[in-house]
Amino acid sequence: MLLELARINKRFGAVVVADEVDLAVADGEALGIIGANGAGKTSLFNLVAGVLKPDSGVVRLDGHDITGLTARARCKAGIGRTFQVPRPFESLSVFENLLVAAQFGGGDHRGEADECAEVLRHTGLLGKANGIAGKLTLLDRKRLELARALATRPRLLLLDEIAGGLTEAECGELVALIREINGEGVSIIWIEHIVHALFSVVSRLVVLEFGRKIAEGVPAEVMARPEVRRSYLGIEEEVA
Amino acid sequence: MSLLNPLIQGVLLGGLYALYAAGLSLIFGVMRLVNLAHGDFIVLAAYLMLACVTALALPAWVALLIAMPFMFALGWALQRLILNRTLKNDLLVPLLVTFGLSIIIQNGLLLAFSADSRRLTVGELEIASWTFGDISIGVVPLITFIVAVLVILGLTFLFYRTRLGRILRATADSTEIVQIMGIDPRHVFAIAMGLSFVVIAVAAFFMGVRANFDPAAGPSRLLYAFEAVVIGGLGSFWGTLIGGTILGVAQTVGAAINPEWQQLAGHVVFLAVILARPRGLLARA
Numbered sequence: 240m241l242l243e244l245a246r247i248n249k250r251f252g253a254v255v256v257a258d259e260v261d262l263a264v265a266d267g268e269a270l271g272i273i274g275a276n277g278a279g280k281t282s283l284f285n286l287v288a289g290v291l292k293p294d295s296g297v298v299r300l301d302g303h304d305i306t307g308l309t310a311r312a313r314c315k316a317g318i319g320r321t322f323q324v325p326r327p328f329e330s331l332s333v334f335e336n337l338l339v340a341a342q343f344g345g346g347d348h349r350g351e352a353d354e355c356a357e358v359l360r361h362t363g364l365l366g367k368a369n370g371i372a373g374k375l376t377l378l379d380r381k382r383l384e385l386a387r388a389l390a391t392r393p394r395l396l397l398l399d400e401i402a403g404g405l406t407e408a409e410c411g412e413l414v415a416l417i418r419e420i421n422g423e424g425v426s427i428i429w430i431e432h433i434v435h436a437l438f439s440v441v442s443r444l445v446v447l448e449f450g451r452k453i454a455e456g457v458p459a460e461v462m463a464r465p466e467v468r469r470s471y472l473g474i475e476e477e478v479a
Numbered sequence: 480m481s482l483l484n485p486l487i488q489g490v491l492l493g494g495l496y497a498l499y500a501a502g503l504s505l506i507f508g509v510m511r512l513v514n515l516a517h518g519d520f521i522v523l524a525a526y527l528m529l530a531c532v533t534a535l536a537l538p539a540w541v542a543l544l545i546a547m548p549f550m551f552a553l554g555w556a557l558q559r560l561i562l563n564r565t566l567k568n569d570l571l572v573p574l575l576v577t578f579g580l581s582i583i584i585q586n587g588l589l590l591a592f593s594a595d596s597r598r599l600t601v602g603e604l605e606i607a608s609w610t611f612g613d614i615s616i617g618v619v620p621l622i623t624f625i626v627a628v629l630v631i632l633g634l635t636f637l638f639y640r641t642r643l644g645r646i647l648r649a650t651a652d653s654t655e656i657v658q659i660m661g662i663d664p665r666h667v668f669a670i671a672m673g674l675s676f677v678v679i680a681v682a683a684f685f686m687g688v689r690a691n692f693d694p695a696a697g698p699s700r701l702l703y704a705f706e707a708v709v710i711g712g713l714g715s716f717w718g719t720l721i722g723g724t725i726l727g728v729a730q731t732v733g734a735a736i737n738p739e740w741q742q743l744a745g746h747v748v749f750l751a752v753i754l755a756r757p758r759g760l761l762a763r764a
Binding site for chain 2: 310326339
């Protein structure tokens with residue numbers, strides 16, 4: 240297993256964001272996570288990325304216990320992530336954003352720049368490489384978010400609602416890109432409300448409710464379960 | 480009375496103010512920290528060079544070369560050991576800590592060097608000048624101005640053309656995100672403070688060569704630096720040169736009209752700019 244979470248618990252006062260969560264992601268796998276707002280999805284990412292430390296439980300990468308590692312060390316170990324609200328370095332150019340992300344890996348500078356240019360081409364941002372990141376459109380900010388995560392050369396990519404707020408066409412473009420990235424061997428955990436986008440990429444789905452994992456399995460099968468319909472779809476219908 | 484001479488003298492004086500301001504602006508730009516001991520560190524660096532000159536009988540410019548790496552190390556250590564601990568979310572803590580440092584430095588210098596005013600000497604050069612009609616351009620003020628431009632060019636190159644500069648700017652944008660990129664902001668801040676202290680050493684050299692200084696001279700250097708930064712625009716290096724120049728010109732032109740107006744004219748121009756352009760003339764942030 241590339242990533243393993245074993246009996247992870249985390250609470251903030253009375254709010255439980257992770258309740259005995261077990262999770263495993265195999266090399267090259269794409270896993271989807273859904274759940275209503277407040278189900279603990281983003282907190283789970285923070286626990287994986289090392290921004291939050293669990294109250295109890297173990298996080299393993301490649302079988303090594305990384306529970307005590309900082310976010311920085313986990314990035315170096317191969318965990319990349321995107322944020323729900325894109326957070327580029329606003330005053331840097333698009334290309335510089337990638338260079339900053341790429342440079343901790345060391346190696347020669349020329350190779351680094353070429354690699355970043357390749358990621359930009361891949362993500363469709365090459366034409367905007369010298370634009371200031373703070374001035375990008377939402378789709379491009381999302382692309383940059385993805386590109387910057389890729390520039391850290393992750394083996395596991397955490398995508399947090401990256402399709403949210405995009406038009407149908409934009410969403411399709413992004414999905415194709417994510418599928419391509421996964422096809423190149425990068426494992427993915429993707430939190431997403433836009434279910435059809437999610438299902439066109441992931442092969443396994445986990446449903447969270449109040450920090451608990453209430454279902455796991457093949458997406459279509461999981462979505463058919465009554466407890467999932469109640470917990471997730473019920474709320475979605477109310478919102479819609 | 481011709482205003483051309485005070486105008487030129489003011490521009491040249493502005494070079495010195497820009498040197499005071501560049502280090503302060505650098506630190507504010509990278510970590511949003513206002514170092515209230517900035518002026519006192521300039522004076523400390525000047526005494527350090529004075530000690531080298533008197534104890535080791537070195538020329539002042541050699542003392543500057545010695546002081547630069549020493550000041551880098553001092554700035555780096557100051558940031559790692561003290562200031563990084565003050566940078567949480569409360570702006571007041573770093574202000575109080577640097578204010579405390581200011582008092583400690585002033586009193587320490589008073590103990591070590593007495594209250595006598597001192598200066599750094601560079602021999603004949605100090606009084607050398609070129610005269611054109613009724614305008615006289617001092618060699619040292621001219622060199623100061625040229626060095627200020629070079630320092631600002633250097634900092635601009637460092638910040639916008641190098642790998643380190645990219646990290647400094649990214650860290651200024653978000654200390655949280657750079658950590659996810661594998662960068663330690665505490666280390667980046669320490670390097671920034673070290674760089675600021677190298678600029679402080681350069682500023683201290685020209686301050687000491689151009690005028691007398693004493694242990695209490697720090698706060699007024701801070702004030703000029705601060706005014707130059709605010710006039711020019713927070714976080715902009717060229718802004719510090721423009722701000723320093725405007726401040727210098729205001730002072731010399733003010734003094735030419737009435738000698739008592741030198742300081743006042745500078746402060747009035749500062750206030751006028753704040754009212755008209757609260758973010759400064761070349762604001763970046």
